[in-house]
Amino acid sequence: MTVEGELLWRPSQDFASGSNLAQYMEWLRPRGHDFTDYPALWRWSVDEPDAFWASLWDYFQIWSDRPYEEVCTKGAMIDARWFTGSRVNYAEHVLRNLDSRGGDAVAIHYRSEMRPGGTVSWQELEEKVRRLATAMRDLGVVPGDRVVSYMPNIPETAIAMLATVAIGAIWSSAAPEFGVGTVTDRFAQIEPKLIFAADGYRFAGRDFDRRADIAAIVGKLPTLEHLVWLDYAHPSGAPVAHRGLRKWDDLVAGDAPPREQFRYERVPHDHPLWILFSSGTTGLPKPIVQGHVGVLIQHMKGMSFHVNIRPGTVLFIYSTTGWMMWNSTMSALCVGGGTVLYDGSPFADGVGTLFAVAQDTGAHVLGASPTLVQAAAKAGFRPRDHFALDALEEIILGGAPSTPETFAWFYDAVKTDLWVTSQCGGTELCSGIVGGVPIQPIYAGEIQGPMLGIDVAAFDDQGRPVIDEVGEMVITKPVPSMPLYFWNDPDKSRYRASYFETFPEVWQQGDLFKMNDRLGCYVYGRSDATLNRFGVRIGTAEIYRTLEKVEGVQDGLVLCCNLAGGDYYMPLFVKLKEGVAPDDAVRAAIIRRLRDENSPRHVPDEILFVPDIPYTMTGKRLEIPVRKILLGAEAAKVASRETMANPASLDWFTDFAACKGLVGL
Structure with missing residues (x-):
């Protein structure tokens, strides 16, 4: 691994020596700027903009x-x-x-x-x-x-x-x-x-x-x-x-x-x-x-x-x-x-x-x-x-x-x-x-x-x-x-x-x-899609990296909903590969991987199986819009279906939100 x-x-x-960057560094030398490595060059570029x-x-x-x-x-x-x-x-x-x-x-x-x-x-x-x-x-x-x-x-x-x-x-x-x-x-x-x-x-x-x-x-x-x-x-x-x-x-x-x-x-x-x-x-x-x-x-x-x-x-x-x-x-x-x-x-x-x-x-x-x-x-x-x-x-x-x-x-x-x-x-x-x-x-x-x-x-x-x-x-x-x-x-x-x-x-x-x-x-995902577990911030990318290794899992989406009273709700939505049964054995495998490869804080409050994960046409998960839908926002106001690769995927989350009835901050 x-x-x-x-x-x-x-x-x-x-x-390295034939790169444009190295040639620029050579060009700088007779002009009074002699840098031996990239960190020194970068530091000069921001200290003397x-x-x-x-x-x-x-x-x-x-x-x-x-x-x-x-x-x-x-x-x-x-x-x-x-x-x-x-x-x-x-x-x-x-x-x-x-x-x-x-x-x-x-x-x-x-x-x-x-x-x-x-x-x-x-x-x-x-x-x-x-x-x-x-x-x-x-x-x-x-x-x-x-x-x-x-x-x-x-x-x-x-x-x-x-x-x-x-x-x-x-x-x-x-x-x-x-x-x-x-x-x-x-x-x-x-x-x-x-x-x-x-x-x-x-x-x-x-x-x-x-x-x-x-x-x-x-x-x-x-x-x-x-x-x-x-x-x-x-x-x-x-x-x-x-x-x-x-x-x-x-x-x-x-x-x-x-x-x-x-x-x-x-x-x-x-x-x-x-x-x-x-x-x-x-x-x-x-x-x-x-x-x-x-x-x-x-x-x-x-x-x-x-x-x-x-x-x-x-x-x-x-x-x-x-x-x-x-x-x-x-x-x-x-x-x-x-x-x-x-x-x-x-x-x-x-x-x-x-x-x-x-x-x-x-x-x-x-x-x-x-x-x-x-x-x-x-x-x-x-x-x-x-x-x-x-x-x-x-x-x-x-x-x-x-x-x-x-x-x-x-x-x-x-x-x-x-x-x-x-x-x-x-x-x-x-x-x-x-x-x-x-x-x-x-x-x-x-x-x-x-x-x-x-x-x-x-x-x-x-x-x-x-x-x-x-x-x-x-x-x-x-x-x-x-x-x-x-x-x-x-x-x-x-x-x-x-x-x-x-x-x-x-x-x-x-x-x-x-x-x-x-x-x-390292970039771990959007900060406004941050997962907060017991005061520790977790990037969604950490969850997705582990999820990719679980047998039978096709894709996933994880959210952290800030609830009234200071509580948090962190669900993990999982799309399974064709023919894989959505059962507790898969849930257990996901939890085990997340706990062992990351930490107990990475284990979600709930794992739910969904037919599809919503994406934009440019390949980004709709973490923030889905979180807002779960907290009661109207789907049409937070997510433009015309910018989505799979618009019908939002319907499941809209129905789930209506049943779950979360109350946000």
Whole structure:
């Protein structure tokens, strides 16, 4: 059995010294900064943030109309502004790589259940962005206008995003699997002028017609002046009627201005780049506004130093267009890497689907949720027996806590020489907080370290930093990609309540977190889904790790409900494998494992067998919404079924809550 903290891999001398991070450290030496290891480099980056971020401006050769005046404004973290006085465009920095990569080099690999796969060269990408951006200007789209998308994970969506950003308009996206209410809850808040819409998509072999949904969405967005229609699933079908209807093919056809005449809109340091939305599983989604220069420098740093993307490296992260990971996937292009866009089910051709795509595209980096990996492991599937993954160098595990066994599975079932990283970040930063360090070893279940420039710590309940203890994940100094603000939140009250309410002037990320003295990091699940047993906090990931080993168990969900009078109720809901009887023998096996491998505190108050465990479409258990349902909240108010992979799974919990009748605090 693999234990937490067990050494699994060390980088070779060639791998470490050839990494982008090592090259940056060499670049720093003649500039007066000589660091012998990563902890010393990280400490400098957070102790002297102005010097660190200024070095990145020079290292990545950021283009601006004018020099910046101040690296970061002083004062409250919530009001921090970066590289004031600069004028920068995110898309320009992506597409300038055409010159260094060459026109025929591949920028985008795409695969889809709907149509044959292919590639988009850097020249084709740049030309189509130029054409579409020019057409959008002709339609009257100006800097600051909101442009939204209801499109799958395909090249057209990438082109639309870059064209929008190129002219200074503000991008926002929803995945086509989202229903009408979920989309309008988001887009109605930001009053878009133009929408890109694809008529449907295919998932797990099933076709989904979205024409009626698009008609309903458009009807609920009165500010829309233009509908750009993509014939994707129904090329012979009629588009939705709209006074501002345009066809995608028409807008990207014909001549575009020559490169030397095309103008990227270089915008001020506080000009919005895009608007991301919180998951929407509870309440109205928060519209999170992020800026060009902050996201650009954060993405270049993260992709270069913590994912090790180089010109020509191919990054494949499974995502949808409604999740911040799609934006992060696109950021590989910032540093000259290629990206893979896959539109379809991760199990379209069985549990090996993502590995097949990785093989087919020559991916160097593969990113997926641990839950997808666990499905392959449970099926006894060994990718190394089926695919040639010679190009594969790195694994990124994200979206959920990763167990030591998940790490070890890659070395056994995929490759022995593999950089297996777990990374944790969030929509609010559109980047990682802790993640990969290519010059460091890999320990089972351990995230290699905090990312450069991120002053992350674990705080106890009194707001004191702790080492080797589980606490609240916090960030104590500003980060460039933190939100500029929330849309329609002029006094920042909603923004402040979301991240600064518990610890004044300290960002609370909302995860249970531990960091050891070698900077190794562990994330144990959302802190607002924390299990509290007799005053001891337990991360849900600890329960799930043990549950995976119990014979006959398919999946599970554990909660802690704070009850009136200071009591707690911690139920464990278990989904069994087909054919396994839901009896006391299984309960006893679960209890024995939890007590023996963890502690008596890990044993739940009750074990209940359920037909299914509710998940979001991005593979996250709905711990918090289910807990609220158990405490009496209406399911429709705390969980959006349109963002769920299995909406019917909530029905059992609603019925159970009605019978149980818990009373919360």
